[in-house]
Amino acid sequence: MKRKRVLIISHIFPPVGGSGVQRTLKFVKYLREFGWEPVVLTVGKTGYPLQDYSLLKEIPKDIKVIRVDEPSELSLSNLKENLTLLDGIVDDKIKLKKYFNLIKENKNQIRDLILPDYYLFWANNVLEHISTVLDSGSVEMIYSTSGPFSDHIIGYYLKMRWCKPWIMDLRDEWSNNPYNISDKKDNIFYQITVLIEERLLRTADKVLTTTPVTRQNYIDFFRLPEEKVHIITNGYDEEDFNSLNSNLTHNERFTVVHNGLFYLIRTPVTFLQAVHRLISKGLLEKEKIKLVFSWSENDKSWIEVAHKLELKDILETVGYLEHKESLEMANRADALLLIVGPGRKNKAVYPAKLFEYLRLRKPIIALSPNGGVVDNLIRDLECGINCDFDDTEAIEKYLYELYLQWSSSNIRVSTPLEEIKVYERKCLTKKLANVLDILAKEYQEENLSKTFLRFKIEELVEVNNISEAKKLINEYTRKYGFDAEIFSILGIISLSVKKIQEAENYFLMGINEDKNNPHINFNLGYLYELKGNVEKSLQHYQNVLKFSEDVEMNSEVESAIRLLTEIIKP
Structure with a gap:
């Protein structure tokens, strides 16, 4: 098909x-x-x-x-x-x-x-x-x-x-x-x-x-x-995960990865503050934690923040990675950091990487507004904890829980894969195709209504019932706007009352909408024939033969071309 x-x-x-x-x-x-x-x-x-x-x-x-x-x-x-x-x-x-x-x-x-x-x-x-x-x-x-x-x-x-x-x-x-x-x-x-x-x-x-x-x-x-x-949410592509190692050994250091960009209000500052406080309280050994951030335009500023918080030694910035490499890096993590940012508007935001995080099936530490879409999804799937961006105490608490789980080699996510598969890219593409199909059907039905209304207008013009034709033209343009076919009909009406210049203007507006339209080219060919402009008439008649599949109209045009050609012969 x-x-x-x-x-x-x-x-x-x-x-x-x-x-x-x-x-x-x-x-x-x-x-x-x-x-x-x-x-x-x-x-x-x-x-x-x-x-x-x-x-x-x-x-x-x-x-x-x-x-x-x-x-x-x-x-x-x-x-x-x-x-x-x-x-x-x-x-x-x-x-x-x-x-x-x-x-x-x-x-x-x-x-x-x-x-x-x-x-x-x-x-x-x-x-x-x-x-x-x-x-x-x-x-x-x-x-x-x-x-x-x-x-x-x-x-x-x-x-x-x-x-x-x-x-x-x-x-x-x-x-x-x-x-x-x-x-x-x-x-x-x-x-x-x-x-x-x-x-x-x-x-x-x-x-x-x-x-x-x-x-x-x-x-x-x-x-x-x-x-x-x-x-249609964002998602993950199962093929991207086929080659990832599913039997990774326990990391020597508790490794938290942020796989994405920082910009404007989406920053790691409150997360770094929470890490600093845990270390300062002696709850988290500095030698046993590692933070990995991928590329950001302002890497230097986050390194500077880490330096002020005495975390520079545990922070690794790896630069921009190709997609496969970024997934491999995230796959080696013990926990994944997802930063959405503060503010009511961020309740509506699903960062694209969230769904790849879900598929990696590692604990997610999310920093987004409570009650937002990220918070609800993480709660529903039980795949981590969401903390309000500025709630450093909540960030500390969950990070410490994960650290203890890592220490006892018991860090895991139990969300069934079946619950995550609805976000697989092939499933999401099917949703897009469904929307395309629905719209194609709606458009086809609208075109049928549009064509039927235009057919009624053409019938009225043929029997010279111009007043009723104009009423339907007004109805048509309110619904569908002006198109090449309507300009053509308006030109024909003008021709019928000998308004040659007005007819030419309408036909030219129609050609501007659809230069390949055989009916408008035919009408322009006829109009220029009336005006004695043989060159332009031939040009538009030739266009009819180029674009038309109407045998009767083409036959009429061929006859006109022969006559006009005779006229311009030396």
């Missing part, structure tokens, strides 16, 4: 590395098993700091991957062109002008001030060049994933251009993100962000989130229909 094709828009895709790459990579890896053929649109040359070339091996060899480079340099000359993308999304022109003025006044800070993020420049590059590598007929569906949020700018404009169903996948919340430092209601950057987000959410056909709290936040704040918003 022929697979349906979905365009996957994802800047973060191999060889770009980091935790955010896993979700998209695994969807691409497994979608074929559920009847969908992914076509990937991603970045080529990029300044993104994390690279993991080992992940390229997981992309099925014959998957089509389209790569568009980031602009080589950012100049003020192309800033206006990029900001035009926002002008086509944000309706509040007063606020938008205020934001644009702030950009102009702070030209040296464009990288930090551009919305939704710096990758808007890449998005603009994609939209400029996409027609040279892909056309609307190449895919049945559009899917975009963030971050960066500019991926959704591409998804929005392609949906508008191609009239295709679009799924908007939010790996993290956007304006409500707990790491958003500009979330005050009177902040113009926050206001513009919300306006962009709201327009895109309302335009998207389906919205994906990763946690139940995030889903409810989107439904409540943006008043989205419940059936529009779906949950």
Whole structure:
């Protein structure tokens, strides 16, 4: 059975590395098993700091991957062109002008001030060049994933251009993100962000989130229909664990591993303070504990904190590791540290690495808000303890319990593997395929209704009942907007009352929507024949033969071409 094709828009895709790459990579890896053929649109040359070339091996060899480079340099000359993308999304022109003025006044800070993020420049590059590598007929569906949020700018404009169903996948919340430092209601950057987000959410056909709290936040704040918003969590890929050693010996030192990034409010400070206090009280022997942190942009700052707390000798920072190496490191740990961060908003956050931690089946020390999604999951699966980020006493208590278990070689997690398998990447990809299938069916049914309504309009025009036809055109455009076929019908109505210039304008708007549409090309061919512009008439008639499968229309066009050719013969 022929697979349906979905365009996957994802800047973060191999060889770009980091935790955010896993979700998209695994969807691409497994979608074929559920009847969908992914076509990937991603970045080529990029300044993104994390690279993991080992992940390229997981992309099925014959998957089509389209790569568009980031602009080589950012100049003020192309800033206006990029900001035009926002002008086509944000309706509040007063606020938008205020934001644009702030950009102009702070030209040296464009990288930090551009919305939704710096990758808007890449998005603009994609939209400029996409027609040279892909056309609307190449895919049945559009899917975009963030971050960066500019991926959704591409998804929005392609949906508008191609009239295709679009799924908007939010790996993290956007304006409500707990790491958003500009979330005050009177902040113009926050206001513009919300306006962009709201327009895109309302335009998207389906919205994906990763946690139940995030889903409810989107439904409540943006008043989205419940059936529009779906949950697909992050997860783990069983194949990644097949080669890991399951018979590890007892570590000589109690080893706690944090396998991920620290940034903004997600820091190891309170955990390091708890370790320091246990050592100071004599409850934990310094020579018998080891802390391992993977790569972070600000490694030096955590080393400095460890130094002040007299923990520098027990802290090892290993730098950025390829995905397989990072799993091997975590697999050798006695306990795994999961830091989400403080604050109410973090109640909605599942860090991507949580599910790989679950599959490793080692005790998890989680630092996230009590009552949040991480706390609930860890309690349900009995795979560790969650402590509020700032509760150093609770962190101390559980860390000491684990240390005693390690000392007696009795450190383990008893969660049955069956309870974890719901987070396996293949199962999650099946959920995505189900959403794709549902949307494809809804879109097909809508297209049938749309086609039927358009057929009724065409019938009314044929019998010259223009007033009733216009009423149905108004109904059609309220539901579906203006498309190539409606512009064509409006042009025919104008032709019927001898408004030639008005008819030409409508036909040209239709061609702008769909240059390959044989009916509009036919109408333009006829119109230019009436106007005596033989060259343009022939051009559009030739397009009809190129794109039409209508034998009767093609026969009529061939006759017209012969007559016109005779006219222009010397």
